[in-house]
Amino acid sequence: MPKVFYTQPDGRQDVIEAAAGDSVMQTAVRNGVSGIVGQCGGSLSCATCHVFLAEENADDFAPVGDDEDEMLDCAATERQDNSRLSCQLILREGHEVHVTIPETQL
């Protein structure tokens, strides 16, 4: 079972057991992790699921696509090198993923 470690801007952490095939965004929203909004449900329309992905997980996911790239440039919290939209981070069996949630999504 994949496991996601969500760290809030204030350092609090939520650890959620996820389902393979779900995204880091879906896992957060379904389990009430605050700071990940995901209004559009993962259709790359809202950019409210911005996260900073831990370096050790950088190669675990498909690279940033064109729409994601364009949206990250305009995310509410300034983009960093490890910025991702968490709706694009699809979890696999056995995955352990660490993400940090930015200050604001809107």
Place this chain on the structure above:
Amino acid sequence: MNLLIVGAGQAGVQLAGSARDLGWEGPITLVGQEPHAPYARPPLSKAFLKGEAPLASLALRSAAFYADKRIDLVTGEHIDRIDLAGDGTGMATSATGHRWRFDRLVLATGARPRRLPIEGAGLDGVLSLRDVRDAQALAGRLATATAVVVIGGGFIGLEVAATTAAAGIPATVVEAAPALMNRVVSTATADIVATAHRTAGIQVRTGLRPVRLRGTDGAVAAVELDDGEELPADLVVVGVGAQPRDELARAAGLRCDDGIVVDARSLASDGHTIAIGDCANLPDPSPWSHDAPRLRLESVDNAVEQATSAAATLAGLDRPYRGVPWFWSDQGKLKLQIAGLARPDDEIVLRPGRRPGQHTALRYRGAQLVAAECVNSPADFLAMRRALSEGISLPRTTATDTDMSLKEHFAIARSADLKESQCP
């Protein structure tokens, strides 16, 4: 204190969680009419219809969420009677005779598809799309359909047409208004969208009204238009808007006028009952909306944001619902995003795209930028959504200057605003 939420869609689910987060201590009961746990509706016309997203993947929350937040989720119960005592308390009764006593009531009953008021609308093969059952029925029909006519060129109709065409089935969209997505986007944007759909093989017919559906042995066979033409069809999808499900509220004596009339705190006419989401008729939450007419908003954004504000009302906080409404519609390869509510007479200013297929129509009311319609231009959309919420505008000549992105233009305008406010 018992909180009862009638309607387990996006708004009801959001309110249940937010109310708990804001300190509601008593039982929270969320009653939904459908047999499924609450799910996201937008994929029903797209990924779910294509068979790419199973129902489980549409779940809005996990079972653990409802348990952790002590939300009693009741599915498959249709509340058909509400008795209000006058002080906000009362009793709700379901069709199966179950009863729930409440201290505070939230109505999040949603909307239902508008029916086509013409002959033949009841024929087999005439479908509309609102819930999972509708989507499953439509997916089943699409498996064997050979000619699909979509009546109504709004978001849902166009999304279904795009899904149909992508499956290789001939699709025709019939829209009575002169342009697609009438009243929602400018004609400039509607034209771009129509052209893209035509290029994808969809017949787009505007300014034509269906007058009759013809059947053979009880099954639909053709759509007859007001110019006399007949379009053959073995599947007709009706997407001509939705009506608020406000009959419970009406029967309970709450004021309704195209939805349950609420104030900016989501309070209905009794001053106690809350109504949120598609079923609510509310003051326009946009900035600069002091003279705006009341409206209903059918969107995920409104369901979530109005519910969040309403949860604050329940917690005794004064947080009237304010925000820039936004919408999205994925139609085949088209990504349409709209920020802000434009009126038909707001000026259209086109900002050229950087890549082929991109289009941004900015809408101005006088000198004020009030909305943007973005096709395949998510960066413009995000920059606009943020700027509108901050009340930042741009002169037309700046907004159409493509040497810099909208984000960069707004950053300059923002820092100029700041300097101005610091130097009296």
